[in-house]
Amino acid sequence: VGPYIAVAELLGTVATQLLSGQLTTIDLSFFGEIAEHDVTPLKAFAIRGLLRPISEQNVNLVNATSIAEARGWTIDERLRASHEEFHNLIELRVGSSEAQVTVSGTASHSRPTIVRINDLDIDIVPDPNGFLLVCENEDRPGMIGSLGTLLGSRDINISAMRVGRSSPRGQALMVLMVDDEPDADALDLIAAVEGIATARLVRL
Template sequence: MARGALAFEMSVLVHDPFVPVERVRALGALPVELDRLYAESDFISTHTPLTASTRGMIGREQFAAMKDGVRLVNAARGGIIDEDDLLEAVRAGKVAGAALDVFTAEPPGQHPLFEEERIIVTPHLAGSTVEAQQRIAIDIAEQVLDVLGGRPPRYPVNAPLVAPETLEMVGPYLAVSELLGTVATQLLSGQLTTIDLGFFGEIAEHDVTPLKAFAIRGLLGPISEQNVNLVNASSIANSRGWAITERLHSSHEEFHNLIELRVGSSDSEITISGTASHSRPSIVRVNDLDIDLVPEAGGYLLVCENEDRPGMIGQLGTLLGGHDINISAMRVGRSSPRGRALMVLMLDDEPAAASLDAIAAGEGIASVRLVRL
């Protein structure tokens, strides 16, 4: 899309917090924050998967921030753009036109969007066109040539052989790596810049490639629909411009085996450490604060930075109870008595945006993040 727009001498603005700004600039585009993209763009095209954080990301508030006469294209996933708000913006003249290839409900059935002449709708059938079938045939041929030339295939369905002794040692820690990546991605804000993996203990004496692959899988899980495995993990990371450094240490002062993931961005840095506890992945430290937590798959983590003073735990528990949100477990880490603290709560229910706003507005709360597992 960027290359095509540049060919027409358009100025291209890009917002993707998970691609380094250097890679965006290398394409000839300008990396910007969403506010600027909305305010300056004449045409806006979406290219994001549908996740909890991208569902409804373009609605009434975003339309109000856009130029009058803006045009939108969504051929990514239905639900990214609020269809009712889009129709309202088109009828009000704020949006001059829109092209939709995907819909919140598919098949969409009858919808008022179809009756608006300034909105073009098409079925999501690009893979069935003559051109797409030709592209598929070319992809297959190119991957055969890659394999015959000793290069890894881009879309493998099988994983390479891992030595039994390696799998026996690192196997319980694959889920740890994936968990750390999943949590780090959702706690980080700003443009991703650095990824560093540290391996401590006996696991560092074995091939850590599987652990690295599962960390990449965790980092991408909340933000992408790509299927990451042992074969394509490095290729996918490279395609995003991710340079991942590794550190190997034969021992750790506290844990027999430990994995440490440090992720940096233009705004912040997050370091999460984990290990396997009774063959279950656990988080033992967030930044420099000790947190001993065994998260449950499918649940939610509420991560709050706050002042360490009397009443904080009760304040948060009362607020969540008032919103009918059940707490299954809680851990608190602190730098010193009445200093900086971190509360991590395991929740059975997903808090609504209004609940998170109410928590963030509480006295003594510095920040609030929700992690979906």
Template sequence: VDILTLHVPKTKETTGMIDREVLKALGTKGYLVNAARGGIVLEKDLLWALDNKLIAGAAIDTFETEPKPNAALIKHDNVYCSPHIGASTLEAQIAIGHTVADQIGKALEGGVVDYHVNLPEVGVIDQPIMKAYSTLAEKLGSLVGQILDFNPQSVQFQYRGDISELDNSIIRLSWMKGYLNKVVDDYVSFVNVGRHMDRLGIKVDEKVDPGFSSYNSALKILVRGAQGQQMTVGGVVFENRHLRLTLINDFHFEVEPTGNMLLIANHDRPGVIGDVGQYLAKSNVNISGFNLSRNVKGGMAMAVVSIDQTLSPQNLKDLKSLPNVEVAKAIWI
């Protein structure tokens, strides 16, 4: 006697994989057992095989249509049924309890649970690289929400390198959540970010670049306004845990996006760094990191300054009044 048992998830690849050809190959002494998922077996083909005595019988715990399965199938003399109770063993119930506790912890911390019922756009987030890039994306969204000076009309997500071959929906949702938390007054969650974006009239599209080779993976976001305005931010993750802000418009950095930061845009002239440092020192603001970038010699420069405390509106006004300084904005991530 041959017995074919199914123990696979229901995916695009497994849906309908047990059809007439498989059942005929099982043979007249063969039995089929499906305790996996409904839809993996084509039930019309199974009923055909049973009626024509091409297999000896079947045992089914999951069906294509529940709670009303195919009546002809469950009444068949050679079919043994159970009402989808595969998860009712003691071991399964203990595992479910551990899973529920773990998911409650994620939800309370503001994360995305792995087995959601109201977030259909996202699959199970089971790869460290996706968890890391979703965190980076939320931080980049928060940054954009704090420094953008125009109303965005569209956002393009560019997935580069290894992450371009994965399901990046959680990255997209995370960026939206980070951005919207800074620009709307209503409650923002992974569930409702799409509605918020629609309400703001912001269109979203995505682009992949698997041939990107500067890093193993990278994320780039392009924000456009109705009047031709444009802003670009980007970042990378090293070793699935070290998050770095690497791009703001034409300026390249390698900054850990965390805590209080000061963004300075200025004409590339001597003395600006000294003026900014002296002002912060006089204001008793300690600098913990200073990252400087310029597009061309004598053109524009940008600095991302990590600091130990928040700046007041007066601090920002004073900094902007310094010679050659065009922009001074506070960021908290």
């Protein structure tokens, strides 16, 4: 399960920053060969990832579950022998009174890879020194260009981008890996672009 420790922590770090409201529930599903092993370390590092952006608590194998329970989080764990698409996969679903977010990941060539956000295929390998810009938007011409132009005008470099969509001209999700952290003004400008519903920054 070695390479999947980093995957579990990454999923937690991303999910907690995409979720609106105070986290209350955690559902972890493990698919494939990793489900045949002790997943306690994976669960601990997922919790560590969830806490890293919002707390300075030192989370480890011994105290992860107790820290989560002390915060009132409920944790469900599922083990599945296989997945229809991936040899091994971790799916993390977190919920609050306001929303629910699901982030799925695997290890591709031993690198943590996000393959799905909220049931939309993404497939991006985040740079641990970079930032993710995650935008919910309408799937229509000009969206990518508008966002690229705006970021370029703020001297923010895009190193990778993926788009997941439910259907042509339907709802879509743009995930951009950027080298530089957009400031609050830049995020406000992005959110104000016609066709963009939400824009969230994920610090890795």
